[in-house]
Amino acid sequence: MADPKEDESAQIPTEVPATVEAAVTKKKAPRAKAAKAQPERPARKAVAKPVPATTDASTTVRKARRVYSEKERGQLLGQIEKSIGRGESVKNATSRAGISEQTYYQWKKSAAPASDGGDLKDLLALEEENARLKKLLADRLRKENAELKKKLGL
Template sequence: MADPQEVEAVPVVTEEPAKVEAPEPEQGATRQKRAKAGKPKADKTKAAPAPSTRKSKVKEIAKPTAAPAAVVHGKRKAYSEKERTQKLTQIDRSVGRGESIRNAVKQAGISEQTYYHWKKAATSAPAAASMGGELQNLLALEKENERLKKQLAEQLRQENAQLKRKLGLA
């Protein structure tokens, strides 16, 4: 009987995946033929081999499991103006509480780039949309201001010319 303190070394058997050997390409073959010859074609009609049913202690090789599928961004979500303003105000509140813009944008569920595009559009668009009549009045006042500046400049030139003539400088 063996001493209980002595531990028997149990050999660990590992199985390696079967290597598929490709036939060697011919010497005169082109690169395309060599590349095709090195890649074995998978037969989809063959069934997967049955798992071994050994009862001995065998270290099983971890088979690669299907990785979670990458998130595929199909169609983009189109947000209405109301949703955009809600998200922008939500982000502004979060930033006001001391959160970073990056975290606030993540919580809102949009990208930083989208946030900046929306913010830029929001700062320029509401002025034209909400002020309608006021904007037109402002534009009319600016045109009148330009006209008056030109008129004033012309009067000053004439007065300047008259003064030069009176002083005999011209």
């Protein structure tokens, strides 16, 4: 006779449910990369544009780049420093002088180390004056001390 347990095992399905197979076999398709919005533009070339003979107030013409001498730079820096000292903003002071803020800061940075030599001379002059004043004070104190000794009879 056939064993009842064998009959049950023969009836057990060996297939996997369809939902599990479908989940395993489905794969996501790779996304297509989006194209750039704007194509790259070629680099600009530095070409001087001719200045038109007549200039209207509506058209703005860029001035040619000007090279300033060290003396002119110093004068403009001084002018801007005075304006800033009066309470004017850096932006207004530099535009009034006819240069950009970046140019002002670059000039200021390059001019700062040049003044170090003058600082050393000033320091030496102050040290000499300090030594002279110390000698003068010591002489006065000696005179006072001598007068006090005479008065006290020492």
